[in-house]
Amino acid sequence: MSSLYYRDPSTELHVGDAIDVMATLPSASVDCVVTSPPQWGLRDYGTAEWVGGKPRCRHTLGTTPHQRRSVKKTGIGGHRARTEKHCRRCGAISRDKQYGLESTLDEYVHKLGEASAEIARLLSPEGTFWLNLRDGYSYHNSGTGSTRRIGPGESGEVVRHKSLMGIPWRVALHLQKQGWIIRNAVVWHKPNSIPDPATDRFSSRYEMVFLLVKQPDYHVDASRVLEPLSQERPAHRKDHRGGTKPHTVKSPWSPRSPGKNPGDVWSMSTRPLPDAHCAPFPIDLPWRCIAAGCPEGGHVLDPFSGAGTTGLAARQLGRFYRGIDLRSDYHDIALRRLAGSQPADIDLPEAA
Template structure:
């Protein structure tokens, strides 16, 4: 069964598992990948298929993804778990390909490594891979437990209750071990972040966007994303040589005449999208990634496309777009958003596969 959901001369949309769909795409066919995989343990996107049980039941695995990962304790204190997920109401078995509900941190990281390996195959030699990840905290609904993890020798370890997990860097360092070059760990600062009820720590106000590449020589055009220079900066500071003190830099400093490097802290406000899931990143973020990291007329891929914000950025910049998601209705949201961004011109639905 084909995964193709929609195609025209500007884009392709696929429905299915990211890994399975990418395996059907040709090698070295993508110039830029910008994506934000589902965060671990944050939400259930309702993509499960159910086997057995009561066909009229409104199946549920529990109240929250965190509770579904709870490791129950036996009398000996050793953890026990069932690899099959069952409906708490009728016992039906859940089969689900979505990312983010893995029972352990290692399983989540392993799956992202598999996806990244396919990204490496699909990218051109000079391609760029922009990976947005959010951190989280070890959680147990009893307030006394820990999130299970393992060490290299498979001995059980735990991340203690309430501890920050360090998920973005767990993934990034494993990808570095796989051969990726980490060029940047951009801090996406969210000035209007969601209110945090925590009273025993500071609120989380940022996520991380990693810029990963396959080789030292890759496509990157900083001139397209320069930040404006301060109008109050004196001429002597706009172009000057190093100071006269010992050990200072003596070479001349000639900044870009049109602006300055925006740096690796991006303050970009979130923008809610009521008709979609509650986690789309703002258009400005993928726009900056695609602008700097994808050549003109290049091809952009998002293997976790969701409501298609990366697609909007790619199309506004004239790049070909390929999006993959488990839910076809998210592609419909993207097509409506794209029509709104193109002066109300509707997409030709006759080309839907």
């Protein structure tokens, strides 16, 4: 069964599970991947297929992150129950391929590892993989191992209630063990982040963006995304001539570049999206990743494409875009957004 939902000379959209769809695509056919997978335990995107239960029931896995990702481990009399998610109203079985509702954090990390292994196959040798992840706090002693602490004789690693879980770095280090090279851990600072009701900690106003590559030689051109130089001092005061201390560089250096490297802290405000999608990142973020990390005329992939913000940036920069999502209505949102955007005036390659 074909997963293709839409295609034109600059865009290709697929409906289905990220790993399943990527498995059908040719190797080394992508130059740049920019994506933001669903966060563990945060949202249910309503992609489940329900089996059994009451036909008229408005099925739900629960209202809290802990409820949505938990499964029963024991049945009546202590017997082992099926580790399947059930509707909390009628008991219908949920069969769902969406990411983020795994029972344990380790399952989530390993699932992203499986998707990243497929990304490695699709990515060209000099390609770049930009992975946006946010952190979260533990609810009710969240489990990180294959089992959770549920009784005598059964134990698993847990993150205690209210603790920051370190999700981005858990994923990044897992990918590093798979062979990925972590070239940057960019902090995306959100100046206009939503108000945080917590009073016993400071508000979280950042997410992580990891730049991952397959080999030491790869395509990133930071000169494409330079920031303006400070104009506070005259040019002659910006010249560096070295110092007199031991081991100090003695050769002169003068800032002749039209701008400066943006560094690894990106301050980008979120932008509201009136359509029904929960968490789009601002176009500034994928735009910078693609501009620096994808050659002209290259192919961009987002395996968790959502409302198509990566596609919008790719269109503006004249790159071919391929998006994958479980929900076709999110592709409809993306197509409406793309319809109002004009591609760059360059020749685009045919899709592989």
